[in-house]
Amino acid sequence: MKIRGRAHVFGDDVDTDAIIPGPYLRTTDVYELASHCMAGIDEDFPKKVKEGDVIVAGENFGCGSSREQAPIAIKYCGIKAVIAESFARIFYRNAINIGLIPIVCKGITKHVKDGDVIEVDLENEKIIINDKITLNCETPKGIEREILEAGGLTNYIKKQQNLKKVASN
Template identity: 45%
Template sequence: METGTIFKFHNDLDTDQIIASQYLLLPNLDEMKGHAFESLDPDFSKKVKPGDFVVGGENFGCGSSREQAPGVLKALGVQAVVAKSFARIFYRNSINIGLPVIVCKDLPDEVNTGDKMVLHMSEGTVEANGKTYSCTKLPEYMQNILNQGGLIASLNKEEK
């Protein structure tokens, strides 16, 4: 994996803070993605680059079950979301669309927005600020789902 820049957010980050409900009326993720994290960082969508990371605290992605929340992050090219813990529905929606979500208990307290990070998903580690952190290593079947672009893409490939 490549080195990316960290964009750090707080505990209990709600899906409405990722993409506010009024933008769900837009016709597609491409039009929605420019409004990601707008209430917390109005310039987030201009600053984030493909391969960057979103880092959060406890209960990342709580709130409504909108699949557009992980969808806009993937559309912006976010490489992965790393947090202390995830709301179950956000976690599931992320895997479904092929956005890696990694539980890493210690990293969020020791990094800041702008720090650089490297994710080694297959090893279950993250490197940042000269330190290596242990993270939850995804089971092989989940990594395969992510590698194929998400659950639907994976199931479609199995049918052929």
């Protein structure tokens, strides 16, 4: 699978409070959450995103509280993947569980600026920037990849239950 989109670049230690500030957590509507994505940093961020774009960030992306609304807001804003130099552990798992692709790429922020075109080759674990620079990356594997391919943990569980029903018939 390949992803191609424009980069939206953020720095180190982007916390979940910046991704979706507390006052916007009163809704369960994923598109309402998305309309406030990154409001702690850039109120206009959702207007800049086109479907399939990617976030590129530095170290410790998604630190802070464990709110799963943070990856939900990012995903439903139109972002296909978050590429960071490192992730907070809980954000990384929450992203996989809701079907947002987290990708680790050490040193990426030295090579990318806002608006650059990023292509991610998940199978070969490569990132190509503006069709010129190629970097190695780490993509989810094993069960994490299976969950992402199913569209998130809920869909993965449903798929597994259906497989069990078919096997028992």
